[in-house]
Amino acid sequence: MGVLAEVYEKLNTCGKCGFCHGACKTYKNDGAEFLVARGRVQLIKALADGKVEADDDYEDAVNSCLLCGECAVACPSGVRGHELVLAARRDLKLRHGVKPFLKSVALKSLAKPGVLKFGFGFLAGTGKSVLKKVDALQFVRGIDIYTMPAAKVPFSKQVPEIITVPNPKKKVAFFVGCFMNHAFVSSAHSIVKVLTKNDCEVIVPKDQVCCGLPQYVYGDFEQAKVQMTKIINTFSKYDYVITGCASCASMLKKEVIELFHGDASMLPKAEAFTKKCYEFSEFVVNELDIADKLQNETPVSVTLHDPCHMVRYNSLTAEPRSLLKSVPRLNFVEMFEANRCCGAAGLVMAFYHEMSEKITAQKAQNIMNTGADIVATSCPACMLKINSGLRLKGSNVEVKHVADVLAAALN
Structure with missing residues (x-):
């Protein structure tokens, strides 16, 4: 059975009501029907029915989706448009591989x-x-590019494999993720500081690889399985596995189950593994007692951007806010549309950059409207894109990881 045949009934549940139009950022920028969930679902169904070809226009409709999941929240019929787009991308991968080159x-x-x-x-x-x-x-x-952080030496090579503390209360394995390992190294150090200052021994395995989410979302399940199998084999021995990347967290906690669906040998291992995985703020709130250790002499105003993988994939919105509000003399300012996509969306920002820039510009304006000194978030890709959007507008608002804000308040 083909991929589209497997989701065919779901394609038929779209009532064509158009509620997704109000939620979809790509549609708002262009107004084209093929850039909204309703249009994309009808195109995918037409391909499944043999009425259209998988030509360049079809691929653009499928690949320009942000996979933000906002359409699913707005849909009264429960259609999960982003998941149907994932199925369409998997179908394209099986048809002719990943394009363009x-x-x-x-x-x-x-x-x-x-x-x-x-x-x-x-x-x-x-x-x-x-x-x-x-x-x-x-x-x-x-x-x-000028302000984009880049490390000559990856974070995983800057620290020992085991970062010890006296009388550790917990032993935590740190899945760093590609962007944090090679670009936002200072944020990785902030995560380690928060953990060690709270009596956690931190293990940074040296043979880490990409979580496989980029390959997964473009239908290359085979490569994603290779990477996730290695990760599970490396990290399953630890009681806690944390990551500071919302997208990596989604892959480690959620998508890995779908990736190994039907694999009798790996699925049980994947299910057991997910129970050990935490996004950084989730772990700190649920497993540590940090509030009494935080100090801050200089008043600062901070707002928060919710990455799509935090708010709609992992339902983690209260945790980062709780942590930020626990910092003394920190004035937390809620942003308009804090949970709307910033336009990064993985490789979308590279291959559909004009559309991405428009979405980022609106996010940057929302940040600037708060009057905050800092915008905090939990995704390195969002940090990169938002920083660029703010710089394009001439803003000096600092972009930081939630862990950076906490680390600065710890002696």
Whole structure:
């Protein structure tokens, strides 16, 4: 049975009411029917019925989806449009592989730690100095290359495999994730500081690989399985596995079950593994007692951006807010549409950058309207995209991980 045949009945549940139009950011930017869940679902159904071809226009409709999940929240019929788009992408992968070629290269590169290390190392070294000689290259596809963090040495190589503390109360394995390992290294150090200051021994396994989410969302289940199998084998021995990336958390806690659906040998291991996995703020709120240790002499105003994988995939919205509000002299300001997509959406920001920039510009404006000094979030990709959006608007609002704000308040 083909992928679309498996979801065919779900395709038929769309009542064509159009409630998704008010929720979909891609539709709001363009107004084209193929850029909203209703249109995408009808296109996918038409392909399943043999009425259209899987041509470039069809692929654009499917691949430009942010997978933010907002359409599912708005749908009165319970249609989960983003999940049907995932099925369509899987179908495309099985038909002719991942297109275009550069996207295929990007996904293969993410699966190879050595390639990532070389790429970010080059950017941290001579890469930026070369780019800065060409003024027109500061913003590349909406990303501020000049301010983009890049580490010559990945975080996992900067720290020992076991970071000890006297009389540890918990032993925690840290799944770093690609972007935090190679770009937002300071945020990874902040996570370690918060954990160690709260009597946690931190283990940073050296043979970490990408969680497989980028490959998974473009239908390459085979490669994603290779990566997740290695992760499960490496991390299952630990009682707690935490990550500071909302997207990685979603893969480790949720998508891994769908990935190994029907695999009798791996599914039980995956199910047991998910029970050990925590997103950073989730772990701190549920497992640690941190409030009494926080100090802050300088008043600061902070707002919060909810990554899509936090709010609609993992239902984690109260936890980061609770942590930020526990910091003394921190004025928390709620942002308008805090839970709306920032436009990053993985490789969407690279291959549909004009659409992505418009979405990011609105998010940046919402942040600026709060008057906050800092916008905190829980996703390195969101941090990158929001920082670029703010810089394009000439704003000096600082973009920080939730862990950065907490670490700064710990002696």
